[in-house]
Amino acid sequence: xxxxxxxxxxxxxxxxxxxxxxxxxxxxxxxxxxxxxxxxxxxxxxxxxxxxxxxxxxxxxxxxxxxxxxxxxxxxxxxxxxxxxxxxxxxxxxxxxxxxxxxxxxxxxxxxxxxxxxxxxxxxxxxxxxxxxxxxxxxxxxxxxxxxxxxxxxxxxxxxxxxxxxxxxxxxxxxxxxxxxxxxxxxxxxxxxxxxxxxxxxxxxxxxxxxxxxxxxxxxxxxxxxxxxxxxxxxxxxxxxxxxxxxxxxxxxxxxxxxxxxxx
Amino acid sequence: xxxxxxxxxxxxxxxxxxxxxxxxxxxxxxxxxxxxxxxxxxxxxxxxxxxxxxxxxxxxxxxxxxxxxxxxxxxxxxxxxxxxxxxxxxxxxxxxxxxxxxxxxxxxxxxxxxxxxxxxxxxxxxxxxxxxxxxxxxxxxxxxxxxxxxxxxxxxxxxxxxxxxxxxxxxxxxxxxxxxxxxxxxxxxxxxxxxxxxxxxxxxxxxxxxxxxxxxxxxxxxxxxxxxxxxxxxxxxxxxxxxxxxxxxxxxxxxxxxxxxxxxxxxxxxxxxxxxxxxxxxxxxxxxxxxxxxxxxxxxxxxxxxxxxxxxxxxxxxxxxxxxxxxxxxxxxxxxxxxxxxxxxxxxxxxxxxxxxxxxxxxxxxxxxxxxxxxx
Ligand SMILES: Nc1ncnc2c1ncn2[C@@H]1O[C@H](COP(=O)(O)OP(=O)(O)OP(=O)(O)O)[C@@H](O)[C@H]1O
Ligand SMILES: [Mg+2]
Numbered sequence: 001x002x003x004x005x006x007x008x009x010x011x012x013x014x015x016x017x018x019x020x021x022x023x024x025x026x027x028x029x030x031x032x033x034x035x036x037x038x039x040x041x042x043x044x045x046x047x048x049x050x051x052x053x054x055x056x057x058x059x060x061x062x063x064x065x066x067x068x069x070x071x072x073x074x075x076x077x078x079x080x081x082x083x084x085x086x087x088x089x090x091x092x093x094x095x096x097x098x099x100x101x102x103x104x105x106x107x108x109x110x111x112x113x114x115x116x117x118x119x120x121x122x123x124x125x126x127x128x129x130x131x132x133x134x135x136x137x138x139x140x141x142x143x144x145x146x147x148x149x150x151x152x153x154x155x156x157x158x159x160x161x162x163x164x165x166x167x168x169x170x171x172x173x174x175x176x177x178x179x180x181x182x183x184x185x186x187x188x189x190x191x192x193x194x195x196x197x198x199x200x201x202x203x204x205x206x207x208x209x210x211x212x213x214x215x216x217x218x219x220x221x222x223x224x225x226x227x228x229x230x231x232x233x234x235x236x237x238x239x240x241x242x243x244x245x246x247x248x249x250x251x252x253x254x255x256x257x258x259x260x261x262x263x264x
Numbered sequence: 265x266x267x268x269x270x271x272x273x274x275x276x277x278x279x280x281x282x283x284x285x286x287x288x289x290x291x292x293x294x295x296x297x298x299x300x301x302x303x304x305x306x307x308x309x310x311x312x313x314x315x316x317x318x319x320x321x322x323x324x325x326x327x328x329x330x331x332x333x334x335x336x337x338x339x340x341x342x343x344x345x346x347x348x349x350x351x352x353x354x355x356x357x358x359x360x361x362x363x364x365x366x367x368x369x370x371x372x373x374x375x376x377x378x379x380x381x382x383x384x385x386x387x388x389x390x391x392x393x394x395x396x397x398x399x400x401x402x403x404x405x406x407x408x409x410x411x412x413x414x415x416x417x418x419x420x421x422x423x424x425x426x427x428x429x430x431x432x433x434x435x436x437x438x439x440x441x442x443x444x445x446x447x448x449x450x451x452x453x454x455x456x457x458x459x460x461x462x463x464x465x466x467x468x469x470x471x472x473x474x475x476x477x478x479x480x481x482x483x484x485x486x487x488x489x490x491x492x493x494x495x496x497x498x499x500x501x502x503x504x505x506x507x508x509x510x511x512x513x514x515x516x517x518x519x520x521x522x523x524x525x526x527x528x529x530x531x532x533x534x535x536x537x538x539x540x541x542x543x544x545x546x547x548x549x550x551x552x553x554x555x556x557x558x559x560x561x562x563x564x565x566x567x568x569x570x571x572x573x574x575x576x577x578x579x580x581x582x583x584x585x586x587x588x589x590x591x592x593x594x595x596x597x598x599x600x601x602x603x604x605x606x607x608x609x610x611x612x613x614x615x616x617x618x619x620x621x622x623x624x625x626x627x628x629x630x631x632x633x634x635x636x637x638x639x640x
Contacts, residue, residue: 163331164364166351168378168429178377182368 018241025234032229042235052220052236059200059217062131066138067195071188073139074146074195079180081147082154083162100144109208112137116209129211137209138202142195149194153187154180186254193251197244272496273306274482280343282307282465283328283433288337289489290323297323299489301337305433305482310459310466312476315486316512321469322361324486325435328467329358342432352381357431361438363422365410371397371421372406378429396424399458416447423455427462436468440475452479473513477501485509501561506640510559517562517605521637523554531637533558537603542577545633557638564634565607567595567620572629579605579628583620595620597628 025043029036046052081094100108116126116133126132161183165175181188203218210219217240224233273279281304290298298320305311313321326332328339330351339346341355357378366374372393379389397403400420410418419439426434439455440448456479459466470476476483477497485492485500485508493500493509504510510518521533524541531546533556542558550556572578584604585596588611595607605628620626 158362158364160360160362160364161366163329163351164358164360164425165366165377166331167329167356167358168425169352169381170377171352174381179366 021234022238022241025231025238027231027234030231032231032234042231043239045232046235046239049232052217055215055217055220058131058134058214062134062138062216063196063199066135066142066199067192069135070139070142070146070195071192074143074191075150075184075188077143077147078150078154079176082151083159097144097147100141101148103141105141105202105204108141109137109205112140112205113208128213129209130214133209133211134206134214134216137205138195138199141202141205142198145194145198146191149191150184150187153184157183190251190254193247193254197247197251200247201240201244273309274304279306281305282309282342283467284340285324286338286340288324288327288334288339290320290327290332291335296489298327298334301489301491303484303491303494305465305467307465308463309481310456310468310479312468312470312480312483313486314470314473314476314483314513317471319486320489321471321486322437325358325437325467325469328433329356329435330354355432356435357426357429357433358435358437359422359426359439361441363410363418363442365418365421365425367410370407370409371402371413374410374421375425375428378425382429392428396428399427399461400424415442416451419443419451423458427458427464430462431464433465433467436466438469438471440470440472448475455479477513485512487512503636504559504638507557507559507638510557510636510638515562515606515608517560517565518638519558519603521556521558523550523552523556525552526550530632531556533637537599537601538579539600542635543632544577544635544637546637550637550639554639558635559638560630560635562594562606562608564630565605566629567597567607567609568627568629569620569624570627572627576629576631577635578630581605581626581628583622583624583626586620586622595626597626 024032024035026038026040027034027036028039028041077097081090081097084090112133116129116136119125120127126136157180161179162175165179166172170178201218202216203222206216206219207222210216217236221233221236221240224230273281283303283305285301285303288298288301289296301324313324315321323332327334328341328346330346330349333347346354366377369377375393375396376389379392384392393406394403397406400423402417402420402424405413405417405421410421413421419442423439426436440451443451452475455466468476468479477500480497482494482496483500484494487508492512493505495503500509500513504513504516507518510516519535519537519542521535521542523531524534525532526546526549528549529545529547530543531550532541532543534541535558544558566572579597579599581597581599583595584598587594587596591611593609593611595609597605597607599605607628
């Protein structure tokens, strides 16, 4: 019973703020702390806010692009790390691919900004902070997550399946496409969704690499909040929470499905 | 049970072997997994690699399949040097110990996979798939996924898949390892029958000596990366060339001895464990004093209460232990010196009034032709 109480307490910690925010997004009153009856007018108002809509669209594009790019690159990295066990510097590379997971975001963001500025000065690309710089930055940190997810799936996979395919006459590329890829597909989907959610709610790194022309949604929310919390922001945040929750739910389901033991 | 239709090409010096290992070694770092192996396997053989766990059997097989590259030496299949030939171009197929069936494909698709890689026309693929499935009696399960099959059924599918491409050589890594004893024995028979029918050369890895004995035309006994002896099951059992092989295959009584007198067809050895000299049939002259090991199999040792006839080797002792196994009993007889000898007796009668029991004094005897002198 006590355990149960503790559990509820912990979950309250996690979810009460979000619930409060969601509830107040339906508040008719402009005053955040006063309940003025149920209304969806803030959602309506959001739809007319060009700036918010642009930001949301940009965030979506960035999230989809960076998730896709990091899934492709992360999968390749994972395949090399797991399947090619004997090459120079393997241990170093294994460590290096996971390091960004624990790297403070501020540092990653700052480093990327410096890189972009330097590159612009030297090769003239990328010009300014734009969609491109945000995608590159988001890919950089999502990549590690995807690699870790795919790598664990790959190392669980029986390597003799690939050998069997090769033994039956399939060339390495064919083996990868016909055997490896279908078997690690759940991990690819999970990795993609993870990358997507990481990108869509990123503030810190985006703050460094976004600019006036290209501001993703979390940054817009952040700057609006500095002017005071409004029910409109609550509505916007609620929408973001919904999108992230749905993505996480799908990722969770996929992950669960692959862990279910095969009936013997 | 092993295929008797083939003659013995390995005895014909002019015969060209299908597979030839020439001084093949494999090292993993400093560890030598396979050490200077020379081996010739002929067309149509059922060849088994037998040895204790970790002696390099799988490594040898994987080098033949192309999954490992020899550190030294060369492998030839049908006269072609395989050094530069990748696994997907070798005329061999492997049946994996874990079966390695593709979980996302049906039984049919698993079998058709290899045929598709050869870009055969679809009707041919369909026909061949069906033919091999029928061969292993799995026609009914064509549309199932591997996880919907029992262990024995999966094993059949794995075999069918490896046979579908009609390879020159089929490699089997402990193909029956995952089956229970009964199924295992039935499958051993069946595997030999299938091999007879398709005429493909089989190279099988096993650490089960009974399995190797029943199924093989020849056996290669391995010991820490080396081939200790190659021969037919009878050769290996009756005429082991070394202490290791004698001890590894079947049960063996061994005595340390030294040569006292050597003739053209027999030697007389002195054995400190026994009260008197032994006479053993042996063709090579051995210098006096050569340390040797005398080996005699338990079933070649007769046990009796009465003194054995002249001309036999004999020893005297008391029954220390009796292991009753139903069809046979194994008597452990303790000699005066403390040395133990095993004698195996078939239980011919239901009850025996003169049945031997613990601490009975007995004579053990064996014919000079039924013992062996080992110098290695
Ligand atoms: N990739 C590898 N790296 C390092 N050592 C290896 C590798 N593969 C095999 N070995 C070592 O080589 C030796 C022989 O292995 P192998 O798998 O050939 O044994 P085996 O005779 O098939 O044994 P088992 O009957 O247990 O299957 C073992 O000691 C093993 O540890
Ligand atoms: Mg093995």
